[in-house]
Each structure stands twice: as structure tokens, then as C-alpha cells.
Amino acid sequence: MKILHITESFGGGVTSAINSYILNSQQHEHYLLASVRKGDTTGEEGQGLFKHRELVPRRLSSLARVRPYIERIGPDVIHLHSTYAGALIRALPFIPAEKIVYTPHGFAFLRGDHPLMLKAYRWVESVLAKRTAVIAGCGLDEQRIAAELIRPEQTLGLVNICDELPAVAAIRSLTGKPVIGMVGRISRQKGHAYFQSVANACADVAHFKWIGGGDPQVMAEMERAGIEVTGWRPRAEVIAHMRGLDLYFHTAAWDGFPISVLEAAKLGLPVVLRRIGPFTAEGLATVSDPHSARQEIIAFANGESASCARARRNSESIQALHRGEQLRAALDDLYTRFAPQEVTSRLAVG
Known part of the structure; x- marks a missing residue:
């Protein structure tokens, strides 16, 4: 299957999470359409086992690149990462809702903003949930919150994991204190x-x-x-x-x-x-x-x-x-839901 990952916040923890998902589901072809968040680069942005990647400027005009890239690749799954990408891409009418997986990496309405702003964020999420096949939250809490926005059977928890770390010597601070x-x-x-x-x-x-x-x-x-x-x-x-x-x-x-x-x-x-x-x-x-x-x-x-x-x-x-075995099983469950035979079976049952 072809999985297209889209995010407007490639950098920091989102980069690590996406690369981890790909590493633990290598039976699929993975593609990336992303903009890099300035100041959040970690050196991992050029890594990841992508079949192809396309990095675009972090501005609204880059949305014009979405449709041509999707038409060129023909993905089976469009996996959205971060709340802004989740909102912008799901709002595009030509994106098939039945192909969309959304992983918030932290819902916007959990922020410490003004209460009216938080209500607005939650309302947007509840509306866009109708344009989503699966909300795959980062862990138990994000899956629990997702079940308040969409039917529980359309949610899944992807435990974040830590892949192998660089073998480097410790850099210690010049202090005698802990x-x-x-x-x-x-x-x-x-x-x-x-x-x-x-x-x-x-x-x-x-x-x-x-x-x-x-x-x-x-x-x-x-x-x-x-x-x-x-x-x-x-x-x-x-x-x-x-x-x-x-x-x-x-x-x-x-x-x-x-x-x-x-x-x-x-x-x-x-x-x-x-x-x-x-x-x-x-x-x-x-x-x-x-x-x-x-x-x-x-x-x-x-x-x-x-x-x-x-x-x-x-x-x-x-x-x-947070073990690799659990993440691999969850990703297999997630992407298998979009396999042609699975879709056919669900339509027949419906």
C-alpha cells in the first residue's frame, strides 16, 4: 500500500514520530509532503525510509502543491500529522475522507489559550472529524479524546516509541550539583x-x-x-x-x-x-x-x-x-483497515 504523510510541522518530535512509524511499517511504501518548521530542525529531516519526499515552503500558497502530488502518487492512505495540517488538508474538498488518517500529536484545544479560542478549536475538530476515516492518537489519552469527536471504532492508539539512540559520549555541565x-x-x-x-x-x-x-x-x-x-x-x-x-x-x-x-x-x-x-x-x-x-x-x-x-x-x-512490538501491531491494524479487501468487506456488511 502507498501511505502519504502530510505535515506542516516537520521538525522536532513530529519528525521523530513519523520516522518511527515508517521504520515500523516497512511493508508499505511511504511518501512525505511537508514543510519544515523554522527553528525546530533536529538533523533528522533528511532521514526516514521514504519512497519520495517533497518539502515545500511553510506558507498557505503551498497548499496548491497538495493536489498535484496526490494525483502523481495515488496514495491508498493520507496520514495527516499535527493539528494545522489536520485542519487545512481535511478542509480541502478533493481529499477523499475515506482515505484520511489524522494524528494530532497534541490537540489544539488542550492549549492554555483563551476559553473561547479553545471552544473554537474543539468545534473545528468536531466538524472535521466527519472528514476523517480514523483518528490515530499518540497514546491512550489522545485516543480517549478522539473518541469524544468520532465513533470509538474509528479511533486507534499509536504508542510512540524510541528507536535506537546515537552512541555518543555524555556532555556534562560544569557543576557539582545534580x-x-x-x-x-x-x-x-x-x-x-x-x-x-x-x-x-x-x-x-x-x-x-x-x-x-x-x-x-x-x-x-x-x-x-x-x-x-x-x-x-x-x-x-x-x-x-x-x-x-x-x-x-x-x-x-x-x-x-x-x-x-x-x-x-x-x-x-x-x-x-x-x-x-x-x-x-x-x-x-x-x-x-x-x-x-x-x-x-x-x-x-x-x-x-x-x-x-x-x-x-x-x-x-x-x-x-512503549515498545516496538506494540507500535508495529497498531500500525498494521491501522493501515490494514484501508486495504481494498477490507474496504470491500465493510461495504458488504453495511
């Missing part, structure tokens, strides 16, 4: 203010490092607050910085199931998580606010056994659930 780190774009979504608040409160017992980049002014503000900020680095260097951490602290305000958390678990790092749906849905230990996060990190830095055990159990639980 190093607490977070990976991602410096943004409201990734909770940089939450991270900074905790870092300020824990500066006496730990050194904080943000592995990633963003707005230069915000980066400078974080550095003035004593946080080490690496800026954007190639993927291998990101992993090297992660290997130099003592604890991974994920502060995103909303997310799918982030690849960086999977990478931290695969590296065997203890993990502390902000309380959001993807983590509570899997029964992981979480911290609800900066105050409880501060208490947990101080306890970890002081070597308190209960805190250390919780952080290590998180890492072990994540590794146990």
Missing part, C-alpha cells in the same frame, strides 16, 4: 515558565539545563535566571546532553506523548513529569504544580529514597509500555 534537564522548543506549550519557576526555587540544590532553543529574548532571560540553555543542537548532540543529566523533568502544558520523554526513559534516566493527560492516562507519577515539583526535585536532589524510586519507576513503566 543536573535537571528538559528537551524541547522554548515555548508556552513546553512550559518554559513552569521550568524556570522550579529552577529558581531549587537553585541551591540543583543545576537546571534546557536542551533546545526558541525566542532569543526568552533564552537570555532563562540564562540570567541561572538556567543553562543549549540552543538548538543536532540530534546526536541533544542525546549527548541528555546522557549528562541526572534527572529528566518534563514540564509541557500539553502534549501528545513526547519523544523526549521516551528518549530519557531509554537512556535509563529517572523521570519527573508535570501532570497532563498523556502521563496520567498511563498511571505515571506526576507533579501537579510548581510547588509540588519543587518538593519532588529537592527530595530527589537530597537522595530521598521515595522520590528516587518514583522517578525510576516512571522510566521503567514508560519503557515497558
